[in-house]
Amino acid sequence: MSKQKDINVELERLRSLFSSVDESRTQLVDNLLEQAAFMKVELGILQEQIRKHGAVQVSCKGAQRQTEAAKYYTKLINSYGTVIKTLNTIMGKNVVDSDDAFDEFLKRAN
Numbered sequence: 001m002s003k004q005k006d007i008n009v010e011l012e013r014l015r016s017l018f019s020s021v022d023e024s025r026t027q028l029v030d031n032l033l034e035q036a037a038f039m040k041v042e043l044g045i046l047q048e049q050i051r052k053h054g055a056v057q058v059s060c061k062g063a064q065r066q067t068e069a070a071k072y073y074t075k076l077i078n079s080y081g082t083v084i085k086t087l088n089t090i091m092g093k094n095v096v097d098s099d100d101a102f103d104e105f106l107k108r109a110n
Contacts, residue, residue, distance in 0.1 A: 003041060011037035014087075021091060029090055032083055039080040046073040 014033045018026050046069050055070035066074075 003045075006041045006044075007037050010040050013037075018087075018091065025090060029087060032087055036080065036083045036087065039076055039083065043073065043076055043080060046076065 011034060014037055015026075015030075018029065018033070021029075049069040050067070050073060053067065053069070055067055055073075056064050057067050058064050
């Protein structure tokens, strides 16, 4: 499967998760969905490289350093986590939850 096809499959999966979200919000987060799909595919590629070649390079003098793939993976996983957290927050605001016992407690405390 090509990289672009993998991205499109992931993008459709993410969009399906937002199918119940208000249309105006879906339009606002579409770019985030595209970014998340791209990052997920890239992370998969990087994971494969790290599995195959390792995350640490050892020089002939014995010095160790992180591979470029591992460095990029670390940065990308942090960005991906932020995007997913943002999407989750947006999705969560669309859901109308009934008050639970904690919410009732907070109402009485105010």
